Amino acid sequence: MNFRVTNITRGTSLGDAISTAGSSAERKTGLLKHKGLERGHGLWIVPCEGVHSFFMKFAIDVIYIDKKKRIRKLVRQMLPWRLSFCLPAHSVLELPVGTIDECRCENGDQLEFETV
Numbered sequence: 001m002n003f004r005v006t007n008i009t010r011g012t013s014l015g016d017a018i019s020t021a022g023s024s025a026e027r028k029t030g031l032l033k034h035k036g037l038e039r040g041h042g043l044w045i046v047p048c049e050g051v052h053s054f055f056m057k058f059a060i061d062v063i064y065i066d067k068k069k070r071i072r073k074l075v076r077q078m079l080p081w082r083l084s085f086c087l088p089a090h091s092v093l094e095l096p097v098g099t100i101d102e103c104r105c106e107n108g109d110q111l112e113f114e115t116v
Contacts, residue, residue, distance in 0.1 A: 002116045003044060005093065009109040014063075014099055015040045016116060022046050031094055032056060042095040044113070050085035051092055053078055061100045063111075064089035071109045074100050 005014040017040050021027045027045055031037070036058045045051065051062060062075035064086035073086040077097045086092075099105075 004114045004116050005042075005044070006112045006114070007103050007105055007109050008112050009106075010104045012103040012105075013040075014093065014095060014103050014105070014111070015042045018042045018044050018093070018113075020044045020046060031060065034058075037094075037096040039096055039099075042093055042099075044091060044093055046091040048092040049087055049089050050083065051078075051094065052084075053080045053082045056080045059097050061095045061097055063093040063095065063100065063105060065091045065093065065111060069111045069113065071105055071107050071111065074105060074107065076100050 001020055003018045004016040005018050021043055031043055032055055059077045059079045062078050064073040066072050067090040072089050075084050
């Protein structure tokens with residue numbers, strides 16, 4: 001299932017081809033098989049309080065989201081071989097580098113997820 005994700009606080013689109021990783025196997029694999037992410041694409045990992053980029057081939061922007069779909073933490077350009085956590089988070093968006101800045105995302109912004 002794919003989603004369109006909008007930052008309704010800023011009136012910007014984070015992507016319109018955001019896939020989900022909801023099962024244990026999908027969360028474990030994440031983006032490891034990808035060689036990169038195109039603009040508008042990404043991965044929504046539910047539930048998730050932390051991610052790693054071990055064995056990844058590219059950097060990503062990471063947005064931690066609480067149960068009310070508010071941004072709790074932003075990680076710009078997370079390079080391969082890194083760890084990141086946000087214990088109050090319920091899920092994580094992994095997006096192409098630059099998405100956070102292009103969408104002017106900030107902590108506390110409200111996101112909306114629509115099925116595409």
